[in-house]
Amino acid sequence: MTVKRRYESAHRQEQARLTRRAILDAAAVLFVDPGYAATPLTAIAAKAGVAIQTVYKVFGSKQALLSALVDVTVAGDDEPVALPDRQFVADIRALSDPRAMLTRYAQHLAETHARMVHVMLALAGAATADPDAAAIWRKHLDQRRQGMTMFAADLAATGRLRPEHTIETAADVLWLAMDVRNYDWLVRQRGWTPEQFQHWYVDTVAATLLPPAA
The missing domain is CATH 1.10.10.60 (Homeodomain-like)
Structure with a gap:
């Protein structure tokens, strides 16, 4: 029995x-x-x-369903593992070169955006008129900002950030560069390959945050 x-x-x-x-x-x-x-x-x-x-x-509720959909779409699964505890974060933190860290994140970013671009653009559009969607979009933006602040701190720990950048300003740059709307414009609308998008991300962020290569 x-x-x-x-x-x-x-x-x-x-x-x-x-x-x-x-x-x-x-x-x-x-x-x-x-x-x-x-x-x-x-x-x-x-x-x-x-x-x-x-x-x-x-x-x-409908709002709770939308919130769960955003979480699952961003994470790629429904497992109870926080994003900071996922493998790609461990991969990044195992690296000591900041450009290599950006390259590993760019790979993760392209994979994630390919999966979530339709849902996130729909959410952004719904947020302009629906209070429930707006609250979830705001939550998503806040979580992005928190994640990029953590990433900025990891980059700063290498000692290789340009001297004019603090963790806060570095997080601003990372937060802007990882926006799904960049992927939508370059890959879906302009026809770039995911590899071109990754190179753009690394080159753009490195040029802003890191000193010129010797």
């Missing part, structure tokens, strides 16, 4: 995970087109193939 209960519990957990994923996938499509404001939760439920009560049970 114990084995059976464990099996049933594992099965329920897997079903709950799949249901949550289906709802998030539906939201990722419909919040982009026709858009957040134009998409009722009933439409999300229908596309996900679940009852509307299930959507409310899993997420509680």
Whole structure:
């Protein structure tokens, strides 16, 4: 009986995970087109193939669903691992050369932007008119700023920042350069390759923050 209960519990957990994923996938499509404001939760439920009560049970509200979608889209998964604890951060911190650190981050950035550009642009657009979306967009901007302040501190620890830059001003530069709208303009609209975007990011940020190469 114990084995059976464990099996049933594992099965329920897997079903709950799949249901949550289906709802998030539906939201990722419909919040982009026709858009957040134009998409009722009933439409999300229908596309996900679940009852509307299930959507409310899993997420509680439309705003909470949008917030969860942004978090999952940025992270790339639904695992309870904070971004500062993820592998790409450890990879960056294992490096001692600031340009190499920027190069590793650029790789992560291009991968992340390719995954999240549609959702984040939809969120930015919705934030101009919807208070709930605006609050989530503001939260996203604040989290970006916190992450880039951490990155700026790691770069400063190498002792290679240009003398006119503090951690705060370096974080400003990093925060601006990593904006998803840069990726949208250069890659999606102008046809750059992700590799060209990465080179642009590294060259631009290094030219601003680091002394000229010897």
